[in-house]
Amino acid sequence: MTLGDPDRAARDTRLYDDLSRVNNDLATLEREMVKKNVELAKLNEQKDRILGVVAHDLRNPLGVILTYSEFLEAEASDVLNAEQRQFVAAIKETSEFMLHMVTDLLDITAIEAGHLNLDRQPTDLGLLVLRNVTLNRVLAARKEIEVKLDPVPALPPIALDSGKIEQVLNNLIGNAVKFSGRGSLVRVVLTLSKEFVTVAVTDQGPGIPASDLPQLFKPFGKASVRSTEGEQGTGLGLAIVHNIVDGHGGHIWVESEVGKGSTFSFTLPVASALVHAEPI
DSSP states (O other): OOTTOHHHHHHHHHHHHHHHHHHHHHHHHHHHHHHHHHHHHHHHHHHHHHHHHHHHHHHHHHHHHHHHHHHHHHHSGGGSOHHHHHHHHHHHHHHHHHHHHHHHHHHHHHHHTTOOEEEEEEEOHHHHHHHHHHHHHHHHGGGTOEEEEOOOOOOOOEEEOHHHHHHHHHHHHHHHHHTSOTTOEEEEEEEEOSSEEEEEEEOOSOOOOGGGGGGTTSTTOOOSOOOTTOOOOOSOHHHHHHHHHHHTTOOEEEEEOTTSOEEEEEEEEOSOOOOEEEEO
16 A cells, blocks of 8 residues: 555545534533533523422411411311311321422522521520420420430530521431331430530430432432321421531531431531621
8 A cells, every 4th residue: 555545545534524513423412411401400490480480379377377277276276176187287287298399499499599698696505405305395296205415515606597407407307206106205405515515315216217318308318217106397407407507617427227216417617707798
């Protein structure tokens, strides 16, 4: 074969044409992908906006239904027969669950849109946890479950959004009660290290299979374990909790073994207690 071989030149030309065509096709596909991604982002934003509006509009009427059912249960139970009292209890339970669901949808929509606003102020975390445990003891008493708070160490003021951290505590303690049997114990422990304070909530429930653990903090990532008395959940609570803790610069995790209960722990940094409000 010589350098002037026409067959080789023709092959080189065809190869060059093929490569050019492939490059052009790849460039076209890349432009199409960029276009589709922009369209998907717009659709996702529109979805979040519609979901937020719908959830917001549902919250007020659901709140009214819940309030009226609570009034009937408290003030009119003497004039209702047994079946009517069951109806009122069902209305209350259902509206309460739906209101929680709507609130969770609003929270997760805001988080996904990057609108989790934290108003972080120097706070006595020990007092906040004590108050929250006291409130949750009332709910736990319905299942004859004891919520025990271990002695709290002396803590410095911690910069946090108290309302959001209350939401974290309500979720973790509420879940512990939900998945625990009657007469069991839920234990809350605070420990202090040089850089972090750790809050741990331990239950004596059935435990969580290892295969379920990676999904727990994702939206709708429910475990296969069922609540002990049919209590319902939205599947959004732990995803919201994860984002709240992460927004505070902390970390949340779970340790569990089937048949031996679960411990959900989260940390909050104690390095600074400066007052500041910031969007996350």
